[in-house]
Each structure stands twice: as C-alpha cells, then as structure tokens.
Amino acid sequence: MSRAALARARGMTLIEVMVAMAIITMMMVSVWSSFSATIRAMDATETIQDRHANIRNTVDRMAAEISGAYLSFNRPRAETRHFTLFEGRTNADGSNLSFSSFSHLRIRRDSNESDQTVIQYFLADDPEDSSRSHLYRRETKRLTGDLPEDLRRYAPAYVLCEDVESLELRYWDDQNQEWLDEWRTTANDAQPDRLPQRVEIKLGIEDPITNEVRYFVTQTTLPMQEKIDLEK
Incomplete structure (x- = not known):
C-alpha cells in the first residue's frame, strides 16, 4: 500500500x-x-407599531370625548360658578383643555356620582424624571363648578x-371663520355661550429612531352647538 493510500485509510x-x-x-x-439582526429588527418594528397604536388610540379617544362636549343653561340665577364649560387655554407648557361632558360611567348604582363630568387634558413633566413629559387626563365624578386649575382637588x-x-x-370659530388658540366659555369677553364647531388635535412625539419630533394631527366636530335647557 502506498503512503497516500495509507494516509487516507488512517482518516x-x-x-x-x-x-473543518x-x-x-x-x-x-x-x-x-x-x-x-432579524430578531432585533422584528422587536424594534413591534415596539414602533405598539407606540403608534397607542398614539392613534390616544388621539381617537380625545376626539371622541371632545365631540361630546356640551353647555347648559341650568344653574341658579345667583350662581357665579360655571358648572358646564369649555376652557381651552395655552401656556408655556402648551395647550390644555377642560370641558363638560355626559361621558362619566357610574360603576355602582348608589354611588355619589353623575353621568355629567368635566374632562381635562394637559401636558406635564414626569414626577420622577423631569426630562420626560406626558399627556395627562383627569375626570371628575360630577360637575363641580370649579375653575380648571382647581379640579385637582376633586380628581x-x-x-x-x-x-x-x-x-x-x-x-374653529365659525362666526369669524378663523382658528383660535384659546376658547373660553367662562370669560365674558371670550366665547361665553357657544362651543367651537371643530377642534384640531396635534400631538408631537419624538421618533425613537431619528430623534425627530413627528406630529399626529386630527380634527373632531362638536355636534351639540346649542346650550342645553333641561327644564323645557
């Protein structure tokens, strides 16, 4: 046997x-x-999709709740407080909105609550991390007649x-055909007896990939333009 054959025989x-x-x-x-890399890309895509779904749900919920805003004539003649209101204000932190609505859900039959409520949206810093800001929502159990800045005492x-x-x-001010940055039904020199015909909602969200701010915009209409009189 040759050496080559012997080497092949040995393995x-x-x-x-x-x-090898x-x-x-x-x-x-x-x-x-x-x-x-594929798993990381799938995880990143899922995170972005979940984030966008949350934003869309937020915008849709705001639009649905704002569309249920209303004003009412029903309060005592000597009463100076405004139990129904639509207060859209602008400050250094951005816009905030407080409005009366019929959307409160009573969980218990005998609870001291009403289906009439005041809902409030505002932007504020995270209490534990001031570098982050969140969109907050507040809802009262009934109409309190208090100014928006005092609602924190109730809810x-x-x-x-x-x-x-x-x-x-x-x-949107239909009478003057213009967009306004504020709408105040509790101020006599503003819009004391009427609601805007439309509201534009614009959320600015930082893109986690590009770190650029992207805007999500929608509009909603307010069908209950006339003040409600429950005594009729």
Missing part, C-alpha cells in the same frame, strides 16, 4: 479537523448574526400617553 489529520471546525464555526456565527390625573413632546389644540 483526517489534526490540521484538517481544525480547518473553523469553517463550521464561521458558518454558525454568520447564521447567528443574521438571525439576531387625580393619570397618564394617557407617555413621552409627548407637545400638545397643540386649535378651535
């Missing part, structure tokens, strides 16, 4: 085994790298949407 040499193992290892690393606020960079609300 692979140590160098050949090491080369190195090739297999490189192939496994390449496959694992591709698989890991806590919870986060409606996290990490919101800006909240901009505009109100």
Whole structure:
C-alpha cells in the first residue's frame, strides 16, 4: 500500500479537523448574526407599531370625548360658578383643555356620582424624571363648578400617553371663520355661550429612531352647538 493510500485509510489529520471546525464555526456565527439582526429588527418594528397604536388610540379617544362636549343653561340665577364649560387655554407648557361632558360611567348604582363630568387634558413633566413629559387626563365624578386649575382637588390625573413632546389644540370659530388658540366659555369677553364647531388635535412625539419630533394631527366636530335647557 502506498503512503497516500495509507494516509487516507488512517482518516483526517489534526490540521484538517481544525480547518473543518473553523469553517463550521464561521458558518454558525454568520447564521447567528443574521438571525439576531432579524430578531432585533422584528422587536424594534413591534415596539414602533405598539407606540403608534397607542398614539392613534390616544388621539381617537380625545376626539371622541371632545365631540361630546356640551353647555347648559341650568344653574341658579345667583350662581357665579360655571358648572358646564369649555376652557381651552395655552401656556408655556402648551395647550390644555377642560370641558363638560355626559361621558362619566357610574360603576355602582348608589354611588355619589353623575353621568355629567368635566374632562381635562394637559401636558406635564414626569414626577420622577423631569426630562420626560406626558399627556395627562383627569375626570371628575360630577360637575363641580370649579375653575380648571382647581379640579385637582376633586380628581387625580393619570397618564394617557407617555413621552409627548407637545400638545397643540386649535378651535374653529365659525362666526369669524378663523382658528383660535384659546376658547373660553367662562370669560365674558371670550366665547361665553357657544362651543367651537371643530377642534384640531396635534400631538408631537419624538421618533425613537431619528430623534425627530413627528406630529399626529386630527380634527373632531362638536355636534351639540346649542346650550342645553333641561327644564323645557
């Protein structure tokens, strides 16, 4: 038997085994790298989709609740407080809105609550991290007749949407055919007896990939334009 035939009969040499193992290892690393990149891309896509779904749900909920805003004539003649209101204001933190609505859900039959409520939206910093700001929502159990800045005494606020960079609300004045940055039914020199015909909602959200602020915009109409008189 020749030396070549004898070497083949003995099997692979140590160098050949090491080369084969190195090739297999490189192939496994390449496959694992591709698989890991795919998993990370899928996770990132799912996170972005969940984030966008949350934002869309937030905007849709705001639009639905604002469309249920109303004003009422029903209060004692000597009463100076406004139990029904639509107060859209603008300050250094952005827009905030407080409005009366029929949308409060009574969970218990004998609870001291009403289906009439005041809902409030505003932007504020995270109490534990001032670098983050969130969109908050507050809802009272009944009409209190208090100014928007005093509603915190009656109901806590919870986060409606996290990490919101800006909240901009505009109100369409059908009489003057213009968009307004504020709408105040509690001020005699503003709009004391009427609601805006439309409200534009604009949320600014930072894109997690580009770190640029993207805007989500929608409009809603307010069908209950006439003040309600429950005594008729």
